[in-house]
Amino acid sequence: xxxxxxxxxxxxxxxxxxxxxxxxxxxxxxxxxxxxxxxxxxxxxxxxxxxxxxxxxxxxxxxxxxxxxxxxxxxxxxxxxxxxxxxxxxxxxxxxxxxxxxxxxxxxxxxxxxxxxxxxxxxxxxxxxxxxxxxxxxxxxxxxxxxxxxxxxxxxxxxxxxxxxxxxxxxxxxxxxxxxxxxxxxxxxxxxxxxxxxxxxxxxxxxxxxxxxxxxxxxxxxxxxxxxxxxxxxxxxxxxxxxxxxxxxxxxxxxxxxxxxxxxxxxxxxxxxxxxxxxxxxxxxxxxxxxxxxxxxxxxxxxxxxxxxxxxxxxxxxxxxxxxxxxxxxxxxxxxxxxxxxxxxxxxxxxxxxxxxxxxxxxxxxxxxxxxxxxxxxxxxxxxxxxxxxxxxxxxxxxxxxxxx
Amino acid sequence: xxxxxxxxxxxxxxxxxxxxxxxxxxxxxxxxxxxxxxxxxxxxxxxxxxxxxxxxxxxxxxxxxxxxxxxxxxxxxxxxxxxxxxxxxxxxxxxxxxxxxxxxxxxxxxxxxxxxxxxxxxxxxxxxxxxxxxxxxxxxxxxxxxxxxxxxxxxxxxxxxxxxxxxxxxxxxxxxxxxxxxxxxxxxxxxxxxxxxxxxxxxxxxxxxxxxxxxxxxxxxxxxxxxxxxxxxxxxxxxxxxxxxxxxxxxxxxxxxxxxxxxxxxxxxxxxxxxxxxxxxxxxxxxxxxxxxxxxxxxxxxxxxxxxxxxxxxxxxxxxxxxxxxxxxxxxxxxxxxxxxxxxxxxxxxxxxxxxxxxxxxxxxxxxxxxxxxxxxxxxxxxxxxxxxxxxxxxxxxxxxxxxx
Numbered sequence: 001x002x003x004x005x006x007x008x009x010x011x012x013x014x015x016x017x018x019x020x021x022x023x024x025x026x027x028x029x030x031x032x033x034x035x036x037x038x039x040x041x042x043x044x045x046x047x048x049x050x051x052x053x054x055x056x057x058x059x060x061x062x063x064x065x066x067x068x069x070x071x072x073x074x075x076x077x078x079x080x081x082x083x084x085x086x087x088x089x090x091x092x093x094x095x096x097x098x099x100x101x102x103x104x105x106x107x108x109x110x111x112x113x114x115x116x117x118x119x120x121x122x123x124x125x126x127x128x129x130x131x132x133x134x135x136x137x138x139x140x141x142x143x144x145x146x147x148x149x150x151x152x153x154x155x156x157x158x159x160x161x162x163x164x165x166x167x168x169x170x171x172x173x174x175x176x177x178x179x180x181x182x183x184x185x186x187x188x189x190x191x192x193x194x195x196x197x198x199x200x201x202x203x204x205x206x207x208x209x210x211x212x213x214x215x216x217x218x219x220x221x222x223x224x225x226x227x228x229x230x231x232x233x234x235x236x237x238x239x240x241x242x243x244x245x246x247x248x249x250x251x252x253x254x255x256x257x258x259x260x261x262x263x264x265x266x267x268x269x270x271x272x273x274x275x276x277x278x279x280x281x282x283x284x285x286x287x288x289x290x291x292x293x294x295x296x297x298x299x300x301x302x303x304x305x306x307x308x309x310x311x312x313x314x315x316x317x318x319x320x321x322x323x324x325x326x327x328x329x330x331x332x333x334x335x336x337x338x339x340x341x342x343x344x345x346x347x348x349x350x351x352x353x354x355x356x357x358x359x360x361x362x363x364x365x366x367x368x369x370x371x372x373x374x375x376x377x378x379x380x381x382x383x384x385x386x387x388x389x390x391x392x393x394x395x396x397x398x399x400x401x402x403x404x405x
Numbered sequence: 406x407x408x409x410x411x412x413x414x415x416x417x418x419x420x421x422x423x424x425x426x427x428x429x430x431x432x433x434x435x436x437x438x439x440x441x442x443x444x445x446x447x448x449x450x451x452x453x454x455x456x457x458x459x460x461x462x463x464x465x466x467x468x469x470x471x472x473x474x475x476x477x478x479x480x481x482x483x484x485x486x487x488x489x490x491x492x493x494x495x496x497x498x499x500x501x502x503x504x505x506x507x508x509x510x511x512x513x514x515x516x517x518x519x520x521x522x523x524x525x526x527x528x529x530x531x532x533x534x535x536x537x538x539x540x541x542x543x544x545x546x547x548x549x550x551x552x553x554x555x556x557x558x559x560x561x562x563x564x565x566x567x568x569x570x571x572x573x574x575x576x577x578x579x580x581x582x583x584x585x586x587x588x589x590x591x592x593x594x595x596x597x598x599x600x601x602x603x604x605x606x607x608x609x610x611x612x613x614x615x616x617x618x619x620x621x622x623x624x625x626x627x628x629x630x631x632x633x634x635x636x637x638x639x640x641x642x643x644x645x646x647x648x649x650x651x652x653x654x655x656x657x658x659x660x661x662x663x664x665x666x667x668x669x670x671x672x673x674x675x676x677x678x679x680x681x682x683x684x685x686x687x688x689x690x691x692x693x694x695x696x697x698x699x700x701x702x703x704x705x706x707x708x709x710x711x712x713x714x715x716x717x718x719x720x721x722x723x724x725x726x727x728x729x730x731x732x733x734x735x736x737x738x739x740x741x742x743x744x745x746x747x748x749x750x751x752x753x754x755x756x757x758x759x760x761x762x763x764x765x766x767x768x769x770x771x772x773x774x775x776x777x778x779x780x781x782x783x784x785x786x787x788x789x790x791x792x793x794x795x796x797x798x799x800x801x802x803x804x805x806x807x808x809x810x
Contacts, residue, residue, distance in 0.1 A: 066494075067494070083494075083496055083744045083745065084493075084494025084495070084496050084506065084509070087492075087494070088489075089471075089472070089488075089489025089492070090489070091488055091489050091511075101489065101511070103513070104489070104509045104510070104511075105509070106496075106506070106509075106744060106745065107746070108508070108513065108777065108779075128808075128809075129808065144744040144745075144746070145744060147741070147742050147743065147744050148743055148744030152807075152808055154803060154808060157789070159791050162785070163784075163785035163786075163788060164569065164779065164784050164785040166785070166787070166788055166789050167778075167783070167784045167785055167786070167787065168746065168778070168779070168784075169789075170787075170789065171741045171746045171778055172741050172742070172744065172746065173741065173742050175802070175803060175806040175808060176789040177789070177791075177792045177799065177802060177803075178788075178789055178790070178791040178792065179791065179792055179793075179794045179799075180794055183794035187794060187796075187799060190796060190799075191799070191803065194800065194809075195803065195808055195809045196809075197808075336552070336576045336577050336578065337552050337577070337578050338552065338553055339488045339511060339549040339550060339552050339553030339577065340488065340511065340549075341512070341549070341573065341576045341577065372513065372777075372779070373572075373573070373576055374513075374569065374573070374777070374779040378572070379568075379569050379572045379573075380567070380568035380569040380571070380572055380785060381568075381572070382571070382572065383568060383571055383583075384562070384571050384574075384575065384581040384582070384583055385583070386564050386582075386583040386584065387582045387583065387584060388584075389584045389585055389588035389592060391592075391595060394582065394584075394592060394595075394596070395599065397580075397582060398559060398580060398582075398596065398600065401580040402557075403533075403534065403557055403559060403580060403600055403602075404533075404599075404600045404601075
């Protein structure tokens with residue numbers, strides 16, 4: 001469950017704002033690129049690797065389910081122990097349409113891939129713990145990996161957190177602090193500085209996040225490729241765009257290494273109530289701020305994007321897709337009626353595909369479903385009506401539901 | 406995602422009450438063995454196979470994560486499509502102690518392995534749907550696989566169902582009928598008969614369940630073996646004993662086929678508030694009835710056992726372990742603090758190991774963790790106290806929690 005950190009071929013951090021700017025691998029830059037960032041836009045950094053030394057057989061065969069360690073050469077050093085993250089199944093929804101079900105991860109979301117990398121950074125830096133601003137999956141995942149590594153975890157949540165998520169976070173021993181939403185980023189930064197905790201979520205005005213985190217998402221691309229080759233398109237639920245970027249980078253690496261001769265188009269699926277990435281792309285900006293209206297998709301309702309998302313969409317020839325809550329709920333129902341109960345935000349991938357009926361795809365398409373239905377606000381709010389155990393009552397209820405027709 | 410049902414080597418059903426009694430493979434016997442059962446004890450049946458035709462390479466290498474289809478020769482015909490069930494990771498908790506994390510399944514519990522088989526039986530029989538009595542994981546899993554196969558699903562729940570589980574069941578389109586607990590078994594039988602639905606849970610006085618279901622659990626043994634060989638012991642959360650039986654049968658098959666030269670001891674981990682299997686073993690009976698006292702482990706608090714559990718413990722040289730809620734909660738906390746948030750009932754495997762400190766094991770041990778922490782009654786009942794965003798308040802809360810010590 002642990003991998004020799006020396007297995008990593010990571011060499012440096014490179015600015016996404018100006019790829020000519022390189023920084024040493026350590027310490028991880030948790031506030032983006034210090035040189036190219038401006039007062040208006042913070043540019044993230046990414047990790048660079050000694051690609052010429054990637055083992056020739058790294059992408060051979062179908063990978064066993066052994067956690068991200070399988071891909072250690074192309075990840076930051078995995079100094080923290082794993083939890084069997086990744087290796088999630090592709091479920092065929094219909095001809096040529098696949099769902100990558102990330103709810104099969106240790107904390108039942110894609111975030112486990114990211115946090116294996118961020119908590120590894122904390123361990124490698126000798127930090128006593130991590131701090132994260134999150135209302136959900138990110139926080140719980142960071143808490144789980146921190147607990148597994150014997151580190152503390154502080155989670156700054158918003159006061160509107162679904163109650164089940166609060167239990168979820170505390171189960172792992174995290175210290176949960178509900179604070180007003182606008183206070184989360186500055187407090188994350190201050191707690192990190194004061195207590196020496198590694199910040200594993202964003203602390204800058206436009207989104208940068210942790211330098212190492214999105215590297216973990218590359219493994220989704222590796223896994224999809226191992227089963228399908230490069231699909232024609234991947235539809236990705238999009239908040240700050242780290243998942244989108246990681247999947248795009250993974251395919252770009254496969255292309256660079258000669259493992260595939262094409263990369264999929266990436267479709268960034270955002271709630272129409274917000275949609276900062278769509279706004280940034282429309283305006284030709286690296287990042288945009290938007291007001292977020294009412295949406296039940298709390299996991300991806302963001303007021304600002306990160307430049308990573310812009311790069312991922314542009315470099316893959318993809319595009320943004322804005323989705324109403326009605327479209328998201330319809331996709332959630334479609335998934336559940338195929339046996340996959342996804343969080344509403346997680347259903348954005350399939351909703352995006354359904355919204356692109358005008359697109360023609362030259363090959364299979366993959367919709368990423370990021371998380372489990374247990375994490376939505378509405379869970380447990382309604383109760384099925386009890387029925388009298390008398391046969392006529394039971395039979396009547398079943399007939400009314402269309403059983404036996 | 407589907408496998409040619411002809412890939413199955415299943416040949417017949419055989420009575421566990423009298424192994425000389427064999428029945429044709431079809432129709433599946435959903436009320437146990439009609440000949441050996443008495444008014445007091447219903448004996449289950451199991452599936453027999455043409456073991457002499459098992460492909461020589463079936464157990465070679467580490468299996469890819471492709472659902473139960475990987476093991477089709479030793480399963481009943483898989484006529485229903487899968488959801489990428491099984492292939493769950495073994496997480497090392499400490500030296501020689503592994504957790505088989507079944508919360509990574511499509512509906513986040515082990516029951517998905519069983520219901521791939523039961524819903525396949527319904528499809529093969531041409532039934533329009535399935536009916537199941539369940540307060541949780543079994544029902545949701547049946548609902549998911551039925552939805553995937555285009556069948557209807559009726560779930561008879563108890564009125565004390567945790568509210569999140571109600572949402573969970575209905576998400577898949579199941580018809581959910583809360584009824585008094587004692588009415589569930591007779592109603593399951595009557596609904597099955599009247600509407601032609603396949604019953605996928607028990608309908609007899611002592612537990613028999615569906616003939617094909619426990620076959621799915623054998624794959625847990627195959628997977629453990631592929632990673633560890635045969636461990637010294639497996640600790641299994643035990644309700645009616647189907648999981649225990651399936652794991653035992655899987656290892657017995659590996660032994661019979663010459664793939665392993667030993668089988669693990671099976672420890673049946675039951676809540677002390679009930680414990681019908683422990684009672685049956687103590688009294689030398691095939692099945693026992695007990696009163697179930699108060700326990701939070703609602704998933705495994707059973708008033709009667711099935712004969713399968715007796716056979717599994719006896720044939721493996723194992724034993725029952727009775728666990729208090731205090732022991733279960735301690736194991737749940739231990740798992741969560743290692744990054745695995747399990748349902749309380751699911752924590753019984755680790756609790757069982759911890760309760761057996763006097764046992765010496767000649768090799769690794771595996772604790773099966775059957776399900777996710779999201780499914781417990783207490784989830785969402787408590788809220789973290791909001792904190793003022795002022796630095797002194799935040800710093801104080803963190804210091805009080807031991808951060809920065």
